[in-house]
Amino acid sequence: MVYRIDASDRTAFKRCRREWDLSSHNRQNLEPIRRPPGPIDLTRALRDALAVYYFPGMWEWDRVIVQPLVHQALDRSVRGQTEAPADQSWQELLAQGHALLDAYAAWAPTVDHFTPIRVETDFEVNVSDPATPGTNLLTPAGDEVRYGDRVDLLAVDADDAYWVIQHRLVTEEWTDRDALQLDEQTIAWAWAWPQFYLGMQITGTMYNEIRADAGGMGTPGTPPAQRSPVRHRRMYARSGTVSGERLHAEGTEAFRRTRIRRGAAELAAASAALAAEATAATSPNVEIYPSPAPAVCARCSYRAPCLLLNQGEDPTAEFSTSYRDRPLEPIQEGRLGGVTWSMNRGAAPPRWASRS
Numbered sequence: 001m002v003y004r005i006d007a008s009d010r011t012a013f014k015r016c017r018r019e020w021d022l023s024s025h026n027r028q029n030l031e032p033i034r035r036p037p038g039p040i041d042l043t044r045a046l047r048d049a050l051a052v053y054y055f056p057g058m059w060e061w062d063r064v065i066v067q068p069l070v071h072q073a074l075d076r077s078v079r080g081q082t083e084a085p086a087d088q089s090w091q092e093l094l095a096q097g098h099a100l101l102d103a104y105a106a107w108a109p110t111v112d113h114f115t116p117i118r119v120e121t122d123f124e125v126n127v128s129d130p131a132t133p134g135t136n137l138l139t140p141a142g143d144e145v146r147y148g149d150r151v152d153l154l155a156v157d158a159d160d161a162y163w164v165i166q167h168r169l170v171t172e173e174w175t176d177r178d179a180l181q182l183d184e185q186t187i188a189w190a191w192a193w194p195q196f197y198l199g200m201q202i203t204g205t206m207y208n209e210i211r212a213d214a215g216g217m218g219t220p221g222t223p224p225a226q227r228s229p230v231r232h233r234r235m236y237a238r239s240g241t242v243s244g245e246r247l248h249a250e251g252t253e254a255f256r257r258t259r260i261r262r263g264a265a266e267l268a269a270a271s272a273a274l275a276a277e278a279t280a281a282t283s284p285n286v287e288i289y290p291s292p293a294p295a296v297c298a299r300c301s302y303r304a305p306c307l308l309l310n311q312g313e314d315p316t317a318e319f320s321t322s323y324r325d326r327p328l329e330p331i332q333e334g335r336l337g338g339v340t341w342s343m344n345r346g347a348a349p350p351r352w353a354s355r356s
């Protein structure tokens, strides 16, 4: 069997053990039956649109042809997130997204000094056992521990250096530089990718920050700029040797691109941290306790059973009336950038381990 961890499971484990215990596929795997409709996720819609913008098969196309497809992707993503009929706030959000994409298309070619290789790509890799170099981590039950996530964009620059790139929608201040340097999700991408695609070492991580109000900062109706061609010499190879500053940021009032080189020691430390968390999470003695905090509990879907547990009551009846088993995430056939398991390997192992 396989014990799978993904980025959200990892975050939940560190945020609140009780929330993690109730929600994780590896634990009780519960989700509320009735979930109030949430706001439309503009970050998700932006990522879907940028997956078209950077789609490798269209990278050489005239941007005037690509841009309408980018806008269509935004429309599809927003419509796919809600069954509610379009209302004014919905239309305003779409208008905001379209203006933002036009402003982005006028700016991005000035900093896109790379060629996209993959967009929206899922990966899954074994977690190494730091106690025994060269071996994979196993749970106490003997299951392989695997870590998976989805990379927004993988690109190669003119020096044959490979980068993993994350798109971020920014609503307030730019992300603090230290927070970017410490960002465990993207460091995990850089650590995992060479194992998923053997031999493709990652030079570093890039953060593509876009202000949510970027559409109102440029000149309306600015046509998409054309790119200068970036020629890389080969694909699917070890990164070139690239020297340079560790962190480089450039941008405007509306957009910021930050590049951070990640060294071998940093990736090894990230691997060890992931193994330590997995070891703690799979221990038969793992402690489950709440970590209440206003910012954390405000968005938690398990407040009702949490309150019952805090009062020493049995939440079983609440579980049976208001919660159900969380289904597996449906596989989106034809998803842009979606790949099957078999990049360099055989058939995919079965999905989630059954609940204990």
Ligand code: SF4
Pocket: 016, 017, 018, 019, 290, 291, 292, 293, 296, 297, 300, 301, 302, 303, 306, 307
């Ligand atoms: S309500 Fe707060 S303390 Fe309780 S499970 Fe949710 S996040 Fe944890």
